[in-house]
Ligand SMILES: Nc1ncnc2c1ncn2[C@@H]1O[C@H](COP(=O)(O)OP(=O)(O)OP(=O)(O)O)[C@@H](O)[C@H]1O
């Protein structure tokens with residue numbers, strides 16, 4: 247068997263969140279670490295979309311940043327097309343790989359250079375990788391890309407601050423497309439967009455995938471959007487994947503209690519005015535996560551074992567209640 | 580009847596750029612009453628954030644308010660000197676922006692920013708302010724707030740940062756909150772908490788809320804009324820249930836149709852053809868006419884004004900008796916106006 251296009255294996259990342267050294271000496275206190283990502287593994291075959299969903303702070307963006315090589319992992323690794331993103335020996339190959347990967351960030355403000363005109367921003371990967379030669383042709387290509395994302399070629403002379411939030415995100419997407427990357431890591435790419443532009447961008451992303459066989463790692467907290475885009479879905483909770491399954495499967499037969507809770511919490515257009523089922527429990531402190539299954543304080547099915555023993559990810563789900571058959575799982579149709 | 584908390588009347592905002600004068604807001608009027616949540620939706624670039632910025636007096640050059648009035652509990656605030664407006668902002672109007680990084684200073688700890696805001700707008704001592712800051716963080720759902728309050732903004736995830744911004748906006752218990760995409764970066768479960776929080780503010784403190792968001796689910800659950808904006812104007816405004824379920828304006832109809840649903844198969848999403856015109860290229864007549872499936876003669880000539888129609892206001896000639904055979908009177912819905920080739 248050949249390795250899949252993207253392989254993420256046992257990826258982990260901790261952050262040092264201790265007080266400064268001097269304060270620790272004076273006030274006492276240990277060094278403290280926050281495990282933002284803890285043993286995450288998944289594969290993405292070429293041409294498919296893998297989606298990560300999960301609570302705010304569960305580590306989705308941290309995974310994304312490690313996958314594109316912006317953040318070194320503290321454990322585990324990522325290979326893309328067989329090339330390791332962290333192995334120092336692969337320096338040269340990784341350099342070549344970089345142009346084949348692009349990231350669209352959650353936050354379009356942080357990712358666009360405020361001093362550059364939009365046409366410079368979009369043209370940057372075209373120039374850097376010499377994808378098109380000659381100023382006139384570059385300008386034409388930039389105009390084409392801006393049109394593709396629903397802006398106008400004349401918008402190229404503007405600066406990022408002259409755009410609305412959603413328009414800026416379109417600029418970021420145009421730049422990602424400019425590099426002709428094969429693998430796009432999209433962190434909440436459409437959450438700043440209105441639904442009609444979102445529909446255009448998501449349709450566009452799917453068209454590009456069909457046409458050029460693009461591979462996506464897609465992060466979104468909007469489950470309906472994920473439903474629409476993903477081939478496979480991983481649900482994250484406190485740095486770990488608690489459920490992983492095919493897109494359709496996840497919505498028809500959610501297994502993990504957290505996944506079920508997420509699906510129940512989706513706002514419903516028809517229920518104007520009614521209060522949503524409040525989500526039970528507090529989000530635990532990631533510096534000092536609960537023992538056993540980290541979801542246990544919020545889980546209606548937790549028992550003694552859940553409070554002590556961490557459930558392994560088996561059969562696509564990390565939950566004792568499911569593994570023991572205490573919590574029924576509908577058969578895949 | 581008492582004054583609404585916020586009254587915006589015929590607001591106009593222009594940006595003077597080298598490429599000419601851009602009319603970002605062109606005659607927008609609405610009220611928000613005590614304890615009421617007005618949802619504002621619409622095309623990206625339609626002017627939702629600029630409207631919010633105008634209300635809080637934060638339109639910076641090259642932008643300026645070119646006309647209209649903004650009243651806060653009956654008092655004009657659009658012409659206050661900057662120093663006085665600064666006091667209104669923060670004390671009487673709380674702000675939650677689309678991007679938490681614009682409201683948080685990356686160089687200061689969360690604790691410093693909250694305490695500073697609290698001591699500026701209340702009589703609390705720094706120690707009391709710190710206690711209140713911890714309570715506020717707990718209220719917006721930051722786990723272990725007394726431990727994490729001394730973190731820097733970059734040490735928080737996107738969603739956590741946004742919750743800090745919400746805590747900042749609540750510091751002075753303002754009478755009006757302008758929330759621009761407050762839950763965009765949040766997952767559904769935190770979203771539900773924030774929505775509950777916003778609704779409770781309205782119920783318990785009578786806070787009026789202008790809630791700008793693309794998330795129609797959030798609007799459906801939180802807002803009492805909703806305004807749909809397009810190209811710097813309000814296309815339709817009415818009770819939230821009606822607008823979401825039975826939109827009257829063709830743009831509102833397209834917008835509601837584009838919402839992805841959990842039930843939806845993975846087919847293509849419905850999209851409105853084309854894109855919103857640039858502000859210096861607004862077509863004559865109705866700004867939506869080049870994209871509208873219901874367009875008729877008048878639409879390319881006269882600009883429709885928002886007229887009252889069955890408890891809504893809607894800016895579309897289909898709802899104007901002067902449109903003759905095209906007039907959708909007598910309980911006829913949009914479907915009745917479909918062009919024959921599209922209805923088939
Ligand atoms: N540089 C950093 N220093 C300290 N902690 C960090 C740092 N970056 C992230 N974290 C922590 O790691 C955890 C995961 O953060 P991450 O941004 O990956 O979450 P997320 O799943 O993307 O959340 P969101 O949906 O809110 O964007 C959070 O608890 C966050 O506070």
Ligand SMILES: Nc1ncnc2c1ncn2[C@@H]1O[C@H](COP(=O)(O)OP(=O)(O)OP(=O)(O)O)[C@@H](O)[C@H]1O
Nearest residue numbers: 408409410411412594603623624625626627628629
């Ligand atoms: N400083 C500026 N200079 C020029 N034009 C501006 C400036 N700020 C905003 N605009 C224009 O004003 C219009 C309205 O922008 P606004 O930010 O209100 O949109 P929005 O409805 O909030 O969109 P989004 O949903 O994408 O946030 C946009 O077309 C934008 O390009």
Ligand code: SF4
Nearest residue numbers: 865868871878895896
């Ligand atoms: S006024 Fe005409 S063009 Fe504008 S939305 Fe109504 S039918 Fe369509």
Ligand SMILES: [Mg+2]
Nearest residue numbers: 306307352737
């Ligand atoms: Mg994130």
Ligand SMILES: [Mg+2]
Nearest residue numbers: 410411627628
């Ligand atoms: Mg905006």
